[in-house]
Amino acid sequence: MSILRNRTIAPIILIAAGSLALGACKTTPKELPPEPTQTPAPTGGMDTVNGIVPGSQADFLAKVSSDTVYFDTDESNIDSADMATLQSQAQWLMQFTNKRITIEGHCDERGTREYNLALGERRANAAKNYLVGLGIDASRISTLSYGKERPKAMGSNEGAWAQNRRAVTVTVQ
Amino acid sequence: MKTTTLIAAALVALSAPAAFAQDGGLVGSVSDESEWQDLGIAIPAFPAQQDVATAAAPKTTGALGVELARIITADLKNNGLFKPVGPDALPRISFGEATNPQFPRWQSMGSEMLVHGFVKAAANEQLTVGCYLYDVQLQTELVREGYVVSPADWRRAAHKCADLVYSRLSGEDPFFDSKIAYIAESGPKGNRRKRLAIMDSDGANHRFITSGTSTALTPRYSPDYSKIAYLSYSDGNPRIYVYDVNSGRQHLVADTGSTTFAPRWSPDGKWILYSMAIGGNTDIYRVSSAGGGRPVKLTSSPGIDIGGSYSPDGSKIVFESDRSGSQQIYVMDADGGNQKRVSFFGGRAATPEWSPRGDQIAFTHIAGNFRIATMTPGGGNLRNLTDAWQDEAPTWSPNGRIIQFFRTERNSGETSLWQVDLTGRHLRKLDTPENASDPSWGPVRP
Numbered sequence: 001m002s003i004l005r006n007r008t009i010a011p012i013i014l015i016a017a018g019s020l021a022l023g024a025c026k027t028t029p030k031e032l033p034p035e036p037t038q039t040p041a042p043t044g045g046m047d048t049v050n051g052i053v054p055g056s057q058a059d060f061l062a063k064v065s066s067d068t069v070y071f072d073t074d075e076s077n078i079d080s081a082d083m084a085t086l087q088s089q090a091q092w093l094m095q096f097t098n099k100r101i102t103i104e105g106h107c108d109e110r111g112t113r114e115y116n117l118a119l120g121e122r123r124a125n126a127a128k129n130y131l132v133g134l135g136i137d138a139s140r141i142s143t144l145s146y147g148k149e150r151p152k153a154m155g156s157n158e159g160a161w162a163q164n165r166r167a168v169t170v171t172v173q
Numbered sequence: 174m175k176t177t178t179l180i181a182a183a184l185v186a187l188s189a190p191a192a193f194a195q196d197g198g199l200v201g202s203v204s205d206e207s208e209w210q211d212l213g214i215a216i217p218a219f220p221a222q223q224d225v226a227t228a229a230a231p232k233t234t235g236a237l238g239v240e241l242a243r244i245i246t247a248d249l250k251n252n253g254l255f256k257p258v259g260p261d262a263l264p265r266i267s268f269g270e271a272t273n274p275q276f277p278r279w280q281s282m283g284s285e286m287l288v289h290g291f292v293k294a295a296a297n298e299q300l301t302v303g304c305y306l307y308d309v310q311l312q313t314e315l316v317r318e319g320y321v322v323s324p325a326d327w328r329r330a331a332h333k334c335a336d337l338v339y340s341r342l343s344g345e346d347p348f349f350d351s352k353i354a355y356i357a358e359s360g361p362k363g364n365r366r367k368r369l370a371i372m373d374s375d376g377a378n379h380r381f382i383t384s385g386t387s388t389a390l391t392p393r394y395s396p397d398y399s400k401i402a403y404l405s406y407s408d409g410n411p412r413i414y415v416y417d418v419n420s421g422r423q424h425l426v427a428d429t430g431s432t433t434f435a436p437r438w439s440p441d442g443k444w445i446l447y448s449m450a451i452g453g454n455t456d457i458y459r460v461s462s463a464g465g466g467r468p469v470k471l472t473s474s475p476g477i478d479i480g481g482s483y484s485p486d487g488s489k490i491v492f493e494s495d496r497s498g499s500q501q502i503y504v505m506d507a508d509g510g511n512q513k514r515v516s517f518f519g520g521r522a523a524t525p526e527w528s529p530r531g532d533q534i535a536f537t538h539i540a541g542n543f544r545i546a547t548m549t550p551g552g553g554n555l556r557n558l559t560d561a562w563q564d565e566a567p568t569w570s571p572n573g574r575i576i577q578f579f580r581t582e583r584n585s586g587e588t589s590l591w592q593v594d595l596t597g598r599h600l601r602k603l604d605t606p607e608n609a610s611d612p613s614w615g616p617v618r619p
Contacts, residue, residue, distance in 0.1 A: 074495075074499065076453070109563075109581070109586070110543075110563075112500070112523040112524050112537050112539075112543075112565050112566065113390060113391065113565070113566065113610075113611065114391060114434055114435040114448070114479055114480060114524070115477060115479060115493065115495075115500055115523055115524075117404075117411060117432070117434045117435075117450075118434070118448065118450055118455040118477040118479050119477065121432055121450035121453055121455065122450070122453040122454075122455075122477065123453075124453070125452055125453030126453065129453075143432075143453075144409070144410060144411075144432075145411060145432060145450070147411075149365070149367075149388060149390070150363065150364070151362060151363050152363070154361075154362050154363055154584075154586070155584060156562075156583040156584040156586075
């Protein structure tokens with residue numbers, strides 16, 4: 001878990017003045033948010049940087065700190081590391097206002113199948129609600145639960161399960 | 174005489190009426206079944222009146238008679254119920270012997286019970302199968318039945334005969350002539366192909382229903398076997414469909430645009446329960462299985478309320494909820510009233526299924542390992558029946574004496590179907606063509 005949490009978080013831009021305050025109210029951040037940086041000028045329609053089309057899934061993956069937030073066992077709360085990740089995703093969504101996303105909720109294998117479908121849905125919605133709180137229109141975000149059907153890490157140990165308890169944001173292209 | 178006494182004692186113990194416990198639930202005793210299970214039963218080949226061609230798989234009535242005796246032997250043996258000796262280890266009998274058994278011959282072989290039968294070609298390509306159970310010691314007939322079956326259904330005659338023998342000797346209701354829907358699994362752990370499949374209770378007549386291009390999960394046979402409700406990702410989202418076995422068509426159980434899962438039938442087949450997630454909150458709904466009509470929302474707690482299994486009389490529903498903070502088992506009236514938690518022991522409790530006898534709830538008990546467990550509908554008498562790394566999703570045999578479930582292996586993720594009887598002593602793995610999960614055992618066929 002700690003390895004995942006310590007991955008480098010790319011600098012983010014403050015989108016809404018209230019977003020950090022909102023996060024601070026919810027829980028004490030484990031690490032301070034990065035300094036605000038200058039907003040880059042929006043790129044034009046088909047300009048590419050290093051072959052990446054702005055607004056594409058590749059562009060999304062290149063610009064956000066992560067496409068994935070992680071959860072504790074049987075939990076769906078958004079912690080400070082998740083907030084930073086989702087803030088970077090919100091920033092991208094603010095830049096590409098015609099783009100929609102699907103948030104896929106997943107669980108580890110140590111739960112019963114149907115409950116995990118519901119828990120995955122709950123996790124995807126937790127991520128969605130946080131993005132909506134940052135000002136992203138709810139109609140741009142759909143959720144999809146895979147329960148325990150699509151693990152990312154294949155082992156049967158706490159390290160693998162921690163990687164599988166996740167919500168992954170995928171852009172609709 | 175010893176044998177007869179033992180059977181009589183077993184029958185008295187097993188047929189004692191279930192009594193109401195103080196908590197309002199039915200309780201049934203789990204009696205020691207070892208005595209009648211040790212009965213030696215001889216099952217020679219069923220002679221054919223004439224060995225003639227039939228459209229049934231064994232091709233001739235003579236070969237079919239041998240197969241019938243093999244199937245009956247396997248039914249009684251594989252479920253750990255009796256110690257039968259089948260046709261491959263026994264002498265053949267003449268057609269006339271089926272109704273006129275040569276008791277001294279079987280007595281000298283040490284048989285205590287004797288199953289005889291015969292096969293006759295009937296009109297319109299049908300087959301007539303006779304089934305007789307004799308007590309060798311008493312030299313008397315205990316019970317007989319005859320079946321007229323179409324060639325395609327020839328195996329059912331064997332299951333009916335096995336049911337007759339089992340019911341007469343144990344005092345229990347029959348269960349062999351029944352079917353199972355389940356999910357066949359193949360491929361790597363991270364991207365499993367999951368197909369809806371069906372088979373008879375002994376694994377025969379296996380058929381894949383879906384192709385595996387989209388994930389299928391959690392099937393449930395309708396009580397009359399005409400439909401299967403199951404979850405499919407066929408449009409990309411998890412949704413419950415009702416598949417019509419005869420037409421091969423399917424429709425959404427509720428066209429809501431929301432995630433629907435955990436389908437369940439009412440005992441009379443008129444209703445389907447489903448769980449629906451809206452905004453991360455899951456509740457249980459009831460809708461007419463005939464289609465049309467507004468779904469009725471049965472739960473409204475701000476948590477995950479899921480699943481649901483009707484009591485045999487349809488008056489109550491046992492379901493799972495994490496409203497207390499973790500998965501636990503609750504009982505409510507069929508209209509959603511009087512919701513009450515019943516599981517109060519260590520660990521989590523999930524996937525409750527009401528026994529067809531009404532006296533027990535089977536569920537997944539999560540406390541370290543995942544075990545198959547039973548309790549009374551009032552939450553008493555917790556019994557863990559299995560102990561492996563991950564056993565989950567119990568489903569009852571039609572007579573409420575055996576529980577099927579699926580087992581997942583640690584790391585590999587390999588899955589398989591298993592069954593255990595209520596004593597917990599008779600545990601066995603079922604043969605399936607691929608890995609298998611989510612079993613759903615239907616009732617005895619009409």
